[in-house]
Every structure is written in structure tokens, then in C-alpha cells.
Amino acid sequence: MSMISFQEIIDSIEKLSIDGQDYLFELIKKRRIENRRLEIANNAQATLECFKQGTAKTGSVDDLIADLLDERFCRLG
Numbered sequence: 001m002s003m004i005s006f007q008e009i010i011d012s013i014e015k016l017s018i019d020g021q022d023y024l025f026e027l028i029k030k031r032r033i034e035n036r037r038l039e040i041a042n043n044a045q046a047t048l049e050c051f052k053q054g055t056a057k058t059g060s061v062d063d064l065i066a067d068l069l070d071e072r073f074c075r076l077g
Contacts, residue, residue: 013021050056057067 013024016024047056059067
């Protein structure tokens with residue numbers, strides 16, 4: 001199976017009517033939203049599972065910010 005280049009995709013889209021392009025863009029937007037919803041739901045389920053197992057980290061907002069800053073510096077260092 002051969003891969004279609006990004007430019008070929010763009011060329012194909014440009015050949016569509018304006019209505020066809022609008023429909024395609026709306027379809028892609030809706031699919032991206034649905035995929036994001038599924039990702040959020042999966043993350044929520046995993047978090048609930050960690051909470052039930054007692055492995056979830058808890059703390060204040062300040063604790064969260066400190067953890068995020070520490071994680072960011074660990075990645076940069």
C-alpha cells in the first residue's frame with residue numbers, strides 16, 4: 001500500500017467544491033473533538049482507577065504547581 005503525500009492530500013482537497021471542502025473540514029473538526037473526548041474519558045477512568053487503588057497522588061493546588069515545575073525542570077535538565 002503506497003502512502004499519499006501531504007501535498008497530494010492538499011491538491012485533492014483543493015479539487016473539491018467549496019461545499020465539499022466545508023463538509024470535509026467540519027467532519028475533521030467533529031472527529032478531532034470526539035477523539036479528544038475519548039482521550040479525556042480514558043484519562044479520567046485511569047485516574048479513578050489509581051484513586052481506587054490508592055496510588056493517586058493528592059495535594060493542594062500549590063503542590064500540583066510545584067510538581068509540574070519540578071517535572072518541567074527535570075525534562076529540561
